[in-house]
Amino acid sequence: MTKQKATNVTWQDGEVSREDRYNILRQRGATIWFTGLSGSGKSTIAIALERALYDIGKLSYRLDGDNVRLGINKNLGFSEADRTENIRRIGEVAKLFGDAGIISLSSFISPYKDDRDEVRQLHDQAGLEFIEVFVDCSLAEAEKRDPKGLYKKARAGEIKNFTGIDAPYEAPVNPEIHLKTDEMTVAQEVQIVLDHLHHNGFIMQPQYTRAGDRTSAASQ
Amino acid sequence: MTKQKATNVTWQDGEVSREDRYNILRQRGATIWFTGLSGSGKSTIAIALERALYDIGKLSYRLDGDNVRLGINKNLGFSEADRTENIRRIGEVAKLFGDAGIISLSSFISPYKDDRDEVRQLHDQAGLEFIEVFVDCSLAEAEKRDPKGLYKKARAGEIKNFTGIDAPYEAPVNPEIHLKTDEMTVAQEVQIVLDHLHHNGFIMQPQYTRAGDRTSAASQ
Numbered sequence: 001m002t003k004q005k006a007t008n009v010t011w012q013d014g015e016v017s018r019e020d021r022y023n024i025l026r027q028r029g030a031t032i033w034f035t036g037l038s039g040s041g042k043s044t045i046a047i048a049l050e051r052a053l054y055d056i057g058k059l060s061y062r063l064d065g066d067n068v069r070l071g072i073n074k075n076l077g078f079s080e081a082d083r084t085e086n087i088r089r090i091g092e093v094a095k096l097f098g099d100a101g102i103i104s105l106s107s108f109i110s111p112y113k114d115d116r117d118e119v120r121q122l123h124d125q126a127g128l129e130f131i132e133v134f135v136d137c138s139l140a141e142a143e144k145r146d147p148k149g150l151y152k153k154a155r156a157g158e159i160k161n162f163t164g165i166d167a168p169y170e171a172p173v174n175p176e177i178h179l180k181t182d183e184m185t186v187a188q189e190v191q192i193v194l195d196h197l198h199h200n201g202f203i204m205q206p207q208y209t210r211a212g213d214r215t216s217a218a219s220q
Numbered sequence: 221m222t223k224q225k226a227t228n229v230t231w232q233d234g235e236v237s238r239e240d241r242y243n244i245l246r247q248r249g250a251t252i253w254f255t256g257l258s259g260s261g262k263s264t265i266a267i268a269l270e271r272a273l274y275d276i277g278k279l280s281y282r283l284d285g286d287n288v289r290l291g292i293n294k295n296l297g298f299s300e301a302d303r304t305e306n307i308r309r310i311g312e313v314a315k316l317f318g319d320a321g322i323i324s325l326s327s328f329i330s331p332y333k334d335d336r337d338e339v340r341q342l343h344d345q346a347g348l349e350f351i352e353v354f355v356d357c358s359l360a361e362a363e364k365r366d367p368k369g370l371y372k373k374a375r376a377g378e379i380k381n382f383t384g385i386d387a388p389y390e391a392p393v394n395p396e397i398h399l400k401t402d403e404m405t406v407a408q409e410v411q412i413v414l415d416h417l418h419h420n421g422f423i424m425q426p427q428y429t430r431a432g433d434r435t436s437a438a439s440q
Binding site for chain 1 (some may be wrong): 234286
C-alpha cells in the first residue's frame with residue numbers, strides 16, 4: 001500500500017451521505033473494472049454497457065486507459081512503477097466516483113494482480129463495490145485484431161514492456177465476472193454485466209411510478 | 221502545464237455524450253473551486269452548499285483538502301512541487317466529475333494563482349465550467365478561529381510552509397464569486413453560490429411536472 005505522506009489530515013463529514021446520493025440517482029455507486037489484454041475488447045464492452053445503462057436512465061462514466069492517461073496520469077509512463085501508480089490513482093478516482101453514486105466503467109489492461117487487489121482493497125475499506133470483470137481473450141486473437149497496430153510495433157521492438165509480448169499479464173483468479181470473448185457477442189457480454197448489477201441491487205427501481213408512465217422517475 | 225509522458229494514447233469516443241448525462245441528472249456538471257486561507261470557512265460553506273443542493277434533488281460531491289489527501293494524493297507532501305501536483309490532480313478529478321455531470325465542490329487552500337489558473341485552463345480546454353470562489357477571510361480572523369490548531373503550531377514552528385505564516389497566499393484577481401466571510405453568514409454565502417448556479421443554467425428544471433407533484437422528476 002502507498003504510504004500516507006501528509007500529516008495533519010482528517011476526514012471531514014458532511015450532512016449528505018452516500019445513501020442520500022444513491023437515492024437521488026436511484027442506483028448504487030460501483031466500480032466495474034474490466035481487465036484484459038490490449039485488444040481484448042474492454043473499451044468496446046464498456047462503451048456498449050454505458051449505452052445500455054443510459055437507456056434505462058442510469059448514470060455511468062467511463063474511465064479509460066487512454067483518456068485517463070491524457071489527464072490525471074499525464075505524468076506517468078509505462079515502467080512497472082508508473083503502471084502501478086497509474087492503477088492506484090485510477091482506483092482512487094473510481095472510489096470517489098462510487099462514493100458519489102456513479103457506476104464507473106474502468107477499462108485498463110491492469111496486468112498485475114497485486115495492483116488490482118490493491119484497488120479492490122481500497123474499495124473494501126471504503127465499503128464500496130469492486131466488480132472485477134475479466135475480459136478473457138487469447139493473445140492470438142487479440143494480436144490478430146490489433147485494432148491500434150500496437151502488437152505489430154511491440155513485435156518489431158518499437159514498443160517495450162508490452163503486455164503479452166515482453167511484459168506479463170496476470171489473469172484474475174476469482175473475478176466477479178469472467179467474459180470469454182472468443183465465444184460471446186458484445187451484446188451477450190453487456191447483458192451478463194447488467195444482470196449482475198440488477199441481481200446485486202445496484203440498479204434501484206424508481207421511487208414511484210404511475211400507470212401509463214413511459215419514463216418513471218425520482219428525485220429527492 | 222504538465223508534460224504528457226505516455227505516447228500511443230488517444231481519446232476513445234463513446235455513444236453517451238456529456239449532454240446525455242446532464243439530461244439524466246437535470247443539471248450541468250461544474251467545478252466550484254473554493255480557495256482561501258486555512259480556517260477561512262471553505263469546507264463549512266461547501267458542506268452547507270452540498271446540503272442545499274441535495275435539498276433540491278441535485279447531485280454534488282465534495283472534494284476536500286483533507287479527504288483527497290488520504291486517497292489520490294496520499295503520496296504527496298507539502299513542498300511547493302507537491303502542492304502544485306496536488307492541485308493539478310484534483311483539477312483533473314474535478315474535470316472528470318464535471319464531465320460526468322456532477323457539481324463538484326473543491327475546498328483547498330490552493331494558494332498559488334498559477335496552480336488555480338492551470339485548473340481553470342484544463343476546464344476551459346475541456347469546455348467545462350470552473351467557478352472560482354474566493355473565500356475571503358482576514359489572516360487575523362482565520363488565526364483567531366484556528367479550528368484545527370494549525371496556526372498555533374505554525375507560529376511555534378512545528379509546521380513549516382504554512383500558508384499565511386511562512387508561505388504566501390495569492391488572492392484571486394478576478395474570481396467568479398467573492399465571499400467576504402467577515403461580513404456574511406454561511407447561509408448568505410450559500411445563497412450567493414446557488415443564485416450563480418441558477419442564473420447560469422447549471423440547475424435545470426425537471427423534464428416534466430404534473431399538478432400536485434411535490435417532487436418532480438426526470439429520467440432518460
